[in-house]
Amino acid sequence: MTSKAATGTPVVRTGPAPDPADGLDPRRWKALWVCLLVGFMSFLDVSIVNVALPSIQSGLHTSEAGLSWVLSGYVLAFGLTLVPAGRLGDAYGRRTFFLAGLTLFTAASVLCGLAGSETWLIAARLGQGVAAGLLTPQISGLIQQLFRGAERGKAFGLLGSTIGIATAVGPVLGGLLIQALGTEHGWRWVFFVNLPIGLLAFPLARRLLPRGERAAQGARGARAGLDPVGVLLLGGAVFALLLPLIEQRSWQGSAKWLLLGLGAVLLAAFLGWEHRYARGGRAPLVDLGMFRFGSYSLGALLGAVYFAGFTSIFFIFTLYLQSGLGYSALAAGLAITPFAVGTAASSVVAGRNVYRFGRRMITGGLVLVVLGLTGTWLAASLASGPAAGWATALPLFVAGVGSGAVISPNSTLTLQDVPVAQAGTASGMLQTGQRVSSAAGIAIVSSVFFARVGDGWQAAFRAGVLTSAAIVGAALVIALVDLSRRRGRA
Secondary structure (H helix, E strand, C coil), rough: CCCEEECCCCEEEEECCCCCCCCEEEEEEHHHHHHHHHHHHHHHHHHHCCCCCCHHHHHCCCCHHHHHHHHHHHHHHHHHHHHHHHHHHHCCHHHHHHHHHHHHHHHHHHHHHHHCCHHHHHHHHHHHHHHHHHHHHHHHHHHHHHCHHHHHHHHHHHHHHHHHHHHHCCCCCCCHHHHCCCCCCCHHHHHHCHHHHHHHHHHHHHHHHHCEEEEEECHHHHHHCCCHHHHHHHHHHHHHHHHHHHHCCCCCCHHHHHHHHHHHHHHHHHHHHHHHHHHCCCCCCHHHHHCCCCHHHHHHHHHHHHHHHHHHHHHHHHHHHHHCHHHHHCHHHHHHHHHHHHHHHHHHHHHHHHHHHHHHHHHHHEEEEEEHHHHHHHHHHHHHCCCCHHHHHHHHHHHHHHCCCCCCHHHHHCCCCHHHHHHHHHHHHHHHHHHHHHHHHHHHHHHHHHHHHHCCCHHHHHHHHHHEEEHHHHHHHHHHHHHHHHHHCH
């Protein structure tokens, strides 16, 4: 069966026949579980590595700069890959790039575990970042492709729950591995755990994932269809914006902030090039027309501001517990778990009801996050030492419940009007913005945190939490303004 994508390019549909009852793939739920398994692996790797950093440093005798690159190299490679990977998946088949990303991620994980030097580990982490960037937009694109209506909201809710569970399990599992196997070798198994997951997921993905929509290469050829200039401009912009943010503590001096200006110039050049490229009748890397959808532009803005606020809490809380209060990696992981458990629990419920409550649900979720972070600030003011983890458990859980009502529903509503043929690219752009804003948020909150460390770890943590709450409050203001405008039009 053939059809035409939004750009008019002929596409060929292959894979399992649609369900005659509803026109959807009858194996879509089984395919979703494969996507969730792989998503679990990639997000587990983010949270599990954080608690392993002290062990990596002692086991490999890694410098502070090298340890920073174990984290920042992953983030950079991930952010640079997202949009081109989404475009490739949209154009040539999401299944193909899902399998490629899964293979690379599994292999890179093994190489991380076998690392014999700092340089080796950093290079392998870059490979993991590229692989995660290949995988992530394919997962969102496949959900857009396989599901419609309420089912799509439920699928995104399950994805949000999976992310929450991976985030919760990661620090605890990492702490258990390091405690059981020792600091010298325990950190290696933090990476080796991905091998059995990858080996299980690959044959299932080959069997169950639909081949989807594969654009035929026209006379222009693959290079013209992939907009190489756009790829370079966007990649340069993301690199220039991310690097000074994630290296703000390691890179001394103020010269690094000049890169932000360069990033802004490259981003403007990218937007101008994409507009010109599309006017020439060619397929740009990013169809800027998707920003004309109010749901997409609003959701992208709200998501970016929210990610700048809430992701920083994990960074400063781990520092406070381990460096300030002397918690072990396992104890710190357990203390962070209430937030992730709340997110996992509420994501499923939110996904089932997203079309019923719409952006009112997201607004309510943001209110809970602000209240939860404010409660965390209050708990940290009243308790310290071993009691801090217990005192902050309930407010962090409340914040997590709110977060589950924000992330998955916002993704669902943001992408709802985007054509399925552009789903991977739209998801890549959305998540690139979230990665840049997360780095910016961590840079802002950590600057506040370290500026107050001289007054004590407790004072530094409280200042950081208040800053995070203020940024989430800005996202709440955006949501409230949108709700007010919607009521005014009703």
